[in-house]
Each structure stands twice: as structure tokens, then as C-alpha cells.
Amino acid sequence: ANKINATHWHVPIHGWLHEPELESKKRKVAIKGLGKLFQVTDVEEKKLLKRRLMPFTVDNQSMKYVNIKVGNNIHRLPRSSKDGHFIGHLTLHEDELDGNDDGIVHYEAVDRERTFGGSIHLIPPTGTSIISDIDDTVKITNYLDKKEFYKNTFLREFREVPGMKELFHACKSRYDNCSFHYVSASPYQLFEELSNFFERKGFPPATFHLKKIRVKDKTLLQLFADPKDYKLRQITPILNTFPQRKFILIGDSGEKDCEVYAELYRRYPGQIEKIWIRNVNDSNATRMEDVHPDKWRYFNDGHDLMDQV
Numbered sequence: 330a331n332k333i334n335a336t337h338w339h340v341p342i343h344g345w346l347h348e349p350e351l352e353s354k355k356r357k358v359a360i361k362g363l364g365k366l367f368q369v370t371d372v373e374e375k376k377l378l379k380r381r382l383m384p385f386t387v388d389n390q391s392m393k394y395v396n397i398k399v400g401n402n403i404h405r406l407p408r409s410s411k412d413g414h415f416i417g418h419l420t421l422h423e424d425e426l427d428g429n430d431d432g433i434v435h436y437e438a439v440d441r442e443r444t445f446g447g448s449i450h451l452i453p454p455t456g457t458s459i460i461s462d463i464d465d466t467v468k469i470t471n472y473l474d475k476k477e478f479y480k481n482t483f484l485r486e487f488r489e490v491p492g493m494k495e496l497f498h499a500c501k502s503r504y505d506n507c508s509f510h511y512v513s514a515s516p517y518q519l520f521e522e523l524s525n526f527f528e529r530k531g532f533p534p535a536t537f538h539l540k541k542i543r544v545k546d547k548t549l550l551q552l553f554a555d556p557k558d559y560k561l562r563q564i565t566p567i568l569n570t571f572p573q574r575k576f577i578l579i580g581d582s583g584e585k586d587c588e589v590y591a592e593l594y595r596r597y598p599g600q601i602e603k604i605w606i607r608n609v610n611d612s613n614a615t616r617m618e619d620v621h622p623d624k625w626r627y628f629n630d631g632h633d634l635m636d637q638v
């Protein structure tokens with residue numbers, strides 16, 4: 330959420346409405362196929378595979394209204410689309426938004442039978458924002474080795490890149506009004522697993538900006554689309570919404586983070602304070618040649634950057 334005047338905030342709300350299909354044939358076929366491909370015999374691996382695949386086979390609830398309760402007030406959001414996602418924009422008085430020490434307001438999405446929790450991140454006009462990739466930046470994925478990539482995504486417990494939690498907390502302590510945003514090409518089907526992982530490991534709270542896909546239509550192809558175009562479209566609105574904030578961009582050299590961040594530096598040189606790239610494939614400096622050398626550096630793990638904070 331961003332402040333629009335002395336008393337009011339613009340609050341975007343994004344959610345995904347779906348029902349689990351516990352007896353889904355698609356899920357059973359997918360589990361069997363991946364299990365055979367990766368020769369899964371371990372009981373715990375099978376349990377993890379089922380859990381991770383569950384969100385990919387849910388029944389998306391389209392054309393449904395969602396009501397959320399913020400404080401004592403109920404707000405109706407627009408109908409959900411075909412993929413079950415809904416996005417609403419509220420203008421709320423600051424008296425409605427009783428945030429905690431991290432500037433986070435908790436709310437509930439309510440229907441007749443159930444309630445679901447959500448969070449509003451109140452981000453002041455000035456301060457520092459950390460925009461970070463996830464895979465191979467803060468979470469070990471090994472994207473360049475496709476077999477390891479799929480195993481790390483569906484068969485193994487997530488593992489953090491050493492030192493990244495400490496780095497993020499150092500940034501939070503060092504910079505005024507520090508906020509965190511994960512911008513990743515991972516699909517929203519992995520949101521709950523990722524969110525729980527970062528919370529369990531003790532990372533600072535963050536907003537998530539992931540890919541919207543629907544397994545049964547052409548949006549599935551978005552998983553394989555050019556990550557440069559996708560990330561530019563995700564990050565640019567954040568920079569435009571907070572023109573007075575400084576930004577630190579963190580990514581890895583495995584795909585297009587170097588090119589994305591270099592392009593953003595060219596467009597927003599006054600806002601991009603630093604660029605940190607985890608070097609996973611021995612990239613050289615030519616990928617960042619348009620960025621001032623004092624503004625960026627490669628690193629192997631979070632400990633390498635502690636002197637940069």
C-alpha cells in the first residue's frame with residue numbers, strides 16, 4: 330500500500346480463490362509421471378510431491394465476489410477471473426489501518442463458512458526497498474540443471490542460500506523504512522510453500538509478485554516466456570509507485586536478472602542504489618557494462634555482501 334495524501338492510503342488487494350480437488354485424476358497422473366521420471370521411492374518425497382502439486386490441480390473459482398474485513402469494516406472486491414485470481418484497489422483512511430511494528434495490517438477474507446488471513450504492507454513514501462528474485466538468489470534451486478531444478482522444486486524441502494537471511498536483516502536494521510519485495514517467475518501455485526518457507530526460516534516479511542498461470546489453458550506457456558519482459562513489467566510499477574524511495578535489486582546470473590536490472594538502472598538511475606547478483610555460472614562483468622561499477626557487484630552468498638550494507 331502507498332500513501333496518497335496526509336490521511337489516506339491506496340491499498341491493492343490480490344488473492345486467489347480456489348477449491349482443492351482431493352481426488353483429482355490430473356494430480357494423480359502428474360504425481361505418477363513425475364514419480365516415475367525421478368524414480369521416487371521415498372515415502373517423505375512422495376508426500377512432498379503430492380503437497381507441492383496440489384495447487385496445480387485445484388478447481389479455480391471464477392466470477393465470485395470476495396469480501397474482506399479490515400478493522401471493523403467490510404469491503405467487497407471485484408469478481409474473480411477465470412483463473413480464480415482477483416485484484417481490488419481500496420482507498421482507506423489511516424485510522425482503519427492499525428499496522429504492527431513492521432507496518433503490516435492483517436485482514437480477513439470472509440464468506441459464509443470460512444475466513445482466510447491476508448496482509449497489507451504499509452510502505453512509506455521514502456526509505457529503501459529491497460527487490461529480490463527467489464530461485465538461486467535466496468533459495469537454492471539449481472535452475473540451470475533442469476533435473477536438479479525439478480527435484481528441488483517438487484521433491485525436496487526448500488533450502489536457503491547461506492547468509493541471505495542475515496543480509497536481509499542487516500538491511501532492515503541499516504536502512505530507514507526498509508521494505509522487501511520478492512519478484513519471481515515462480516507461479517502463484519508455489520506461493521504458500523514459499524511464504525511458509527521464508528517465515529519458518531526467519532526472513533523479514535515481504536510482498537510476493539509471482540506469475541499467474543492456469544494449467545488448463547495457454548497461460549501455462551507463461552512459465553517458459555522471456556523472464557526479462559516479465560520482470561520489467563513486474564518491477565517497473567513498484568518503482569513508479571514509490572519515486573522517492575531508493576532501491577536495492579538482488580538477483581542471480583542464471584537467467585536474465587543482469588539484463589533486467591541493467592535496463593532498470595538505465596531508466597531509473599536516481600532510484601537504483603545498488604545491484605547485487607549471485608554469480609551461479611561464472612558470468613563476467615560484460616553483462617553489467619552499462620552500470621556504474623560502484624553500483625553493482627557479484628556475490629556467492631549473503632556473507633559476501635555484509636560489508637556493502
